[in-house]
Amino acid sequence: MTNTLQKNTKKESKVKGIAGRKENHTLTYIVLVIFTLIYILPILWMTISSFKSGTELFSYPPKLLPSRFTLENYIDAWNRGDFSLYFKNTTIVAVSATLLTVVINTMAGYAFAKYKFKGSTVIFMFFLATMMLPLEVLMIPIFQVIRTFKMYNNFWGLIIPCAATPAGVFLVRQYFLTIPNELMESARIDGASETRIFMKLMIPLAKPIMSVLAIFSFLWRWNDYMWPLVVIRDTQKYTVQLALANFSGQYAVDWGSLLAMSVLTMIPVLVIFLLFQKQFMKGMIAGAVKG
Missing domain, CATH: 1.10.3720.10 (MetI-like)
Incomplete structure (x- = not known):
């Protein structure tokens, strides 16, 4: 009976350890994604804005996507x-x-x-x-x-x-x-x-x-x-x-x-x-x- 309880306790601790590591990895991925977006968004905005016309560049409120993509610039x-x-x-x-x-x-x-x-x-x-x-x-x-x-x-x-x-x-x-x-x-x-x-x-x-x-x-x-x-x-x-x-x-x-x-x-x-x-x-x- 004692051996069975010890085995169950070990299994539970392993499961909790795996779950804890998954939570830590998930938190790490979330932080990395946030920082990635912070760095990428200005570049993405610059790239999309390069296809906008002159009037749309200064439109308010600003739009992420242009109404018409153009290569004029x-x-x-x-x-x-x-x-x-x-x-x-x-x-x-x-x-x-x-x-x-x-x-x-x-x-x-x-x-x-x-x-x-x-x-x-x-x-x-x-x-x-x-x-x-x-x-x-x-x-x-x-x-x-x-x-x-x-x-x-x-x-x-x-x-x-x-x-x-x-x-x-x-x-x-x-x-x-x-x-x-x-x-x-x-x-x-x-x-x-x-x-x-x-x-x-x-x-x-x-x-x-x-x-x-x-x-x-x-x-x-x-x-x-x-x-x-x-x-x-x-x-x-x-x-x-x-x-x-x-x-x-x-x-x-x-x-x-x-x-x-x-x-x-x-x-x-x-x-x-x-x-x-x-x-x-x-x-x-x-x-x-x-x-």
Whole structure:
């Protein structure tokens, strides 16, 4: 009789524990959904409003859905704003800078993680310390370097200065620390050179963190406004962020065209993230495992 009561008590406690976990999960999902809606609603409102006519944009009370979907804002902004040129400029800068960033940061992070040389720790600490300096502090000296090397008012002035980022080197180093050194030792015993070890062994293993770097770098370059504003003077070399600022005049703002082009500028970012999202998650998780 006592054993039966004990078994029933254990079953009841298990059932209560499962029910409690389900309640906790349900509460967590509700909170996540609420925060998701908070972040998505402004983007959803902007996207839908880009298909509204000029009169409906300022109608009161405001309506979520337009009475008639129209592409006038997109056509007008694309033709009048010459956005095909700005998209081409931004694509050249973002893609070139991303490729260069991935190459340099991967090599630097690999060196700091797998090679021990005199002063490596001190150099790495000083390198990380630059993360505490905002761009506004470094802007003037970097601009002087840009002028000295004749990179002012051209794309190289946007691509070169931020090719090596402390955050990128740190992420790559943390990721390579999770890879056992025994793999390199085995390759050396088999007669592989250091270059071959890096290219044939380490690069394939580092694809997740390289995807993380690619996404972060592309997002940064595509959405950057401050540095192109400083470096670029010629309107024919403007990026999309500088072009969007032109829709805000001194006395009026072309809201329809501004909303339409803002929606279009989000599309490349979404495409890049969807292409690399699996590798992105793997790289973020693995890079945070070992310090």
